[in-house]
Amino acid sequence: MEKYLNAPIKEIITKFPEVGRILEEYKIGCVPCTLGSCLLKDIVAIHNLPVDQEAQLMYRVEKSIYPDRDIKKPEGKASARKTPSGKIKYSPPIKRLVDEHALIKKWLELIPAVLEKVDIESKIGRQLILDGLDFIRSYADKFHHAKEEDVLFGYTDKNLDIIKTILADHETARGHVKAMLEALGKGDEKTVFEHLNAYKELLTEHIKKEDEILYPWIDRGLSTAQVGELFAKFDEAEVKIDKEVVERCRRFAEKAEQRIEKIKKEVTK
Numbered sequence: 001m002e003k004y005l006n007a008p009i010k011e012i013i014t015k016f017p018e019v020g021r022i023l024e025e026y027k028i029g030c031v032p033c034t035l036g037s038c039l040l041k042d043i044v045a046i047h048n049l050p051v052d053q054e055a056q057l058m059y060r061v062e063k064s065i066y067p068d069r070d071i072k073k074p075e076g077k078a079s080a081r082k083t084p085s086g087k088i089k090y091s092p093p094i095k096r097l098v099d100e101h102a103l104i105k106k107w108l109e110l111i112p113a114v115l116e117k118v119d120i121e122s123k124i125g126r127q128l129i130l131d132g133l134d135f136i137r138s139y140a141d142k143f144h145h146a147k148e149e150d151v152l153f154g155y156t157d158k159n160l161d162i163i164k165t166i167l168a169d170h171e172t173a174r175g176h177v178k179a180m181l182e183a184l185g186k187g188d189e190k191t192v193f194e195h196l197n198a199y200k201e202l203l204t205e206h207i208k209k210e211d212e213i214l215y216p217w218i219d220r221g222l223s224t225a226q227v228g229e230l231f232a233k234f235d236e237a238e239v240k241i242d243k244e245v246v247e248r249c250r251r252f253a254e255k256a257e258q259r260i261e262k263i264k265k266e267v268t269k
C-alpha cells in the first residue's frame, strides 16, 4: 500500500476507477481535477477527515486496490462524509481572502447572464466586458491572487502538489484573460465568450477548493504568532495597490447586475 500512498492520484484512479468513486463519496474532488498530481497520502492528510472516517476510507481504498488481501476492517459505520454542516471558522487574515472570494463570486455568478444577453458589438456590451476584464485582472489577479502567491503560500511548501495545482489554476486563468483581450480586439465574440465561460468554470471550482480545503488546511498549521504576522503582511501587500483601483473594482462587482439588467431591457425593446 505504501507504493500507492506515494503515487499521484490520477494514476491510481486511472488504474482503479473505484478509488475515484470512493473519494467522491467522501466529497474529495480528485476525479474532476485537471492535474491530479497530488499524492494519495497528502490528499488524505489535507482533507482532515474524522479519525473513524479516514480509517474507513483507507480501508475501502486498499480493498479496491487489493481485493484479495486480508485487511482488518475498522470499527464503526462505513458512512461517507456529509457536506460540512457548520460554517468553517477562519483566522482573521484568511477570512479576508474568503471575503474577497465573495466579491469575485458576485461577478462569476453573473457570467451566464452576460453570455446570454450581451452583444460585444454594442458600446454598452463591449464596455461591460472590458470592465469585467479589468475586475478580473486588477482585483481577482493583482489584488487577490498576488496576496496568495507572494504572502500566503510562503507559509506552505510550494513544492506540494496541492499548491502547484492552485498556482496552475492562476496561470490558466491568466491565459483565459489574455485570450479574451485578443479576441475582443478582433471582435470575435464566440472566442471571448468561450474563454469567459471557461474562466467562470475554473474560478468557481478554484474558490471552492480554497475555501473548503486549502485555507482550512493552511489555517490549521498556523501558530497564533503567524496569524498576526500574516495579517500584517496582507496590510503591507495592500499598501502597494492603488486604493482607488480596488474601490473601482468593488463598485463594478456591486453594480454589474444592474448593468446587465439594463442591457437586457435594451435587447427586448
Ligand SMILES: [Fe+2]
Residues within 6 Å of the ligand: 145, 148, 166, 170, 206, 210
Ligand atoms: Fe487562488
Ligand SMILES: [Fe+2]
Residues within 6 Å of the ligand: 097, 101, 144, 145, 148, 207, 210
Ligand atoms: Fe483565492
